[in-house]
Amino acid sequence: MLEIKDLTFRYSKRAPLVLDKISLTLNNGEIGVVLGKNGSGKTTLFKNILGIEKPDSGSITYDGKDLLKLSRGARAAYIAYVPQDIQFGDLTVFDTVLMGRMPYFGLKAGKEDETITLNILEDMGLSELVSRNANELSGGERQKIAIARALVQEPKLLVFDEPTGNLDIANEQLILKEAKRVAKEKGIGILTSLHDLNQALDLGTKFFFIKNGKIEYQGGPETVTETVIKEIFNADVEIIEHDNRRIIITR
């Protein structure tokens, strides 16, 4: 379980607080969606969890292990990151995904690293692409490769920044489906941010509403209400039921 307690952060001494006593928990296999306006602190929260930024105070643990005290390599066994803008080197799909094993192999990949890479590629239906140049593939395929590269790291938690940001609707569905599969079959926790509230409702099992660096609400789908959306985003919406699903429409 990911557990964050009283996490406080500012970018520099005199700068305003960006994260204000953030506390949250996310169980293994849960998909947590962080929701909040632009500039509310979502990316900064992820950067702190990933160790890109260091909190001023508070703690971040996974299954009781203090993530703030781990080296980059040791941390990689807990958390993997799927960035929004994926820049791959001029490598094949196989080598690109194999790179995700680097925290384990150091200089040269071994047989085990290659086997894990092949297994994940097969698991994700990417076997046919192994020899292709990763940069020549479509946005959806590249996003899947980024997920594969994160998964070979065998993390307990995946952090996804806006996973569907630049994708068309078919690829969007593909990535949401893949995220659900990873959480369900591998028991990996996923922490993500999404702009589209309907995608959030479709994907998330837990929701964190952040405003001015504070988590104002957290909980299951029942936490997502018209009142909460109004308060957090200052937007007027109506939530309707359709086919046993809740759909958010603008008013």
Ligand code: ADP
């Ligand atoms: P979100 O991801 O919710 O849009 P961010 O975490 O990117 O929000 O930003 C939160 C706040 O931190 C904003 O006020 C933003 O201007 C500020 N901020 C983000 N990155 C930096 C940085 N590198 N240096 C200083 N301030 C930053």
